[in-house]
Amino acid sequence: MLTAVVTLAALGLVAAFGLAMAARIFAVETDPRIQLVEEALPGANCGACGYPGCSGLAKAIVEGAVGIGNCPAGGENVAHTIAKIMGVTYSGGSERMAAIVLCGGSDQVARKKFMYNGVRDCASAAMIFGGDKYCRYGCLGLGTCAGICPFGAIRMLPGGLAEVDPAKCTGCGKCVDSCPKKIIKMVPAKRTVHILCSSHDKGAAARKACDNACIACGKCVKAAPPGAITIDNFLAVVDYGAEIPEDVAGECPMNTIVVRKEPSGCESCAAAAAGGGAV
């Protein structure tokens, strides 16, 4: 017993001592800025930049492989902090994007084919007859996107819909990939008018499945500036490159079009934003 303990401890000590010496002798000097840049990055390791994690991007930025504004999640603030560390000026990057779930079919308005009692995961639900809603394009409401969001920007509404908070969304795009229905889109965060429907079903069929469905009546197309909204395969689609006046939303007979301002829904966030506090 004693020999066993002593031998193991001795072996461990020898190994530890050897490693400690080796770490001393073979220490590789790294650029101290890599550490600083990594601390400035969000640290969510979301992978939206294309590197394995924040440390990978930090290394690439310091080595000059990519520009300082290459963290899609961090946006302007992070870019400015990194600019300070790197001693360069940040000239501004691309437009800030935010995700949006293009479905307005909550449990109150969208009809269901059956009761889904399986695994609480959208991908699983989508495998059974394409989900429990009549509408093949509807949000399944099981929160796979909310679970995958590294920034807690997606919450599940009581009606079984996912909602993205554009103020918290960093535009990493993880939810877009996670949605089995492919109804989450990345749009410029400053846009406020959205058509919350992805159904390409014909008008009558869409209306039967959901009270908030786009029936492709074309009223919004006429009310909006030319080309800003188009009908694509029985679905009105917003061209996010164009400015759309907010009163277009009132034209929609199905209440599919909504105006969503930043920050959405939650009152405490709005109050915090108004008071200038951090959300």
Add this chain to the structure above:
Amino acid sequence: MPKLILIIISAVLVNNFILQRFLGTCPFLGVSRRVQTALGMSGAVVFVMTMTSVVTWPVYHFVLVRFRLEYLQTIVFILVIAALVQLVELVLQKMSPALYKALGIFLPLITTNCAVLGVAVLNIQKKYSFIESVVFGLGGALGFGLAMILFSGIRERLDLGDTPLPLRGTAIGLVTAGLLSLAFMGFTGLVKM
């Protein structure tokens, strides 16, 4: 000398670590999606398995046998292998950044790999001498590499094929691995050890 050649042939073909002993199936399925990563992994395994044989043999025969602690071999081998891999990683990072980059993430991954532990234990079970142990470690690793590269080549082609939906990914990978293992059974009896 002929025995050493036989040990290599046996370890590579007849008693292949992955396909006949079913050791190291985790990296076999995990990093075999592309030939490039499979090559990196195989390189790291060749390195670590040979080094493991070099180090564990003396530790067993000069430390454990001496204190009659043979029953501690598993835990001691894991300790020694983990420390060794760490050391190799440190040295590589300093001496050969190119090699470090190539083997990179694979080195820490295989510290506690069962194929690596397996080679250390088998060396003892088969009562190999020091030279034989080292050759067995090298041969086993080469066999590991052979299986990895064959399998990743097949998987790259499988990705392009029209696999039925329920079989796609790991499922067809496992079926392929089974067939590959079956093919290697053809080498049975090639070498009498």
